[in-house]
Amino acid sequence: MQVALAIAGSDPTGGAGLQADVQVFRALGVHGTGVLTALTVQDSGRVQQVLPVFPTVVLDQLRVLLADIPPQAVKLGMLATDDVARNVEWGLATVPPELPLVIDPVLAASDGTPLLEPRAIPSLERLIGRATLVTPNLPEAQQLTDCDVGTQEGVEAAGCALVSGLGARAALVTGGHTEGPPDDLLVVREGGSQVLTWLAGQRREVGPVHGTGCTLSSAVTAYLARGDDLEVAIERGRRFVAKALDGAAQVGKLARFLSYG
């Protein structure tokens, strides 16, 4: 069985975070391992507390796990603090550079609660520099690149900056968080240039949902662990999220959760 590793924060509701990642991995037939970066206190509507895991314990989790169960793909989610992000960087120093790495650059929850301290941005950017794919939503893309994502040109500039400026192999800027069409922009580095593709999405009126970003990035990670090429994994990951949104269920009192089938 293939193995995918998520390095992420805890969401006790199971709608996002490490709990959702591991559920997605399993739904896609991949064994999920997990390194916890932070505890949170939250319900389906609001994050109420964040407690980062002691940074050296994050590193120890990674070292011990990687020595025993090498993954075929890795996903990073919430990193909480600069110290945690640096220890994740050190922990990943031993993995082969060709191992697929998907980064969901989690900055804040939908309710606005910060999930990464601002001084950790340079560490996150260094990690993005070794990513196979980075999957920001529009607010994250704007914060990481200073591009105005209110226009199509601005989104394209942001996607290109993540690839040419920060060094990711590819960026998928997701459009679902705004009022406009929920199209995603894919930018892939090919040789010395970048190929831009708009991927059309269909808005689904399901009300407040929790965990779409986590679900997309972990689904793409699972497909990469199974050996799919990047663009196939992205297409299948987007389809997985669309289906999970169609089946979204009122599990929590305050938000719907995606259904993994």
Ligand code: PLP
């Ligand atoms: N909790 C954790 C641990 C997360 O990683 C995230 C998102 O990445 C959230 C909560 C917030 O999820 P949402 O913004 O979908 O509410």
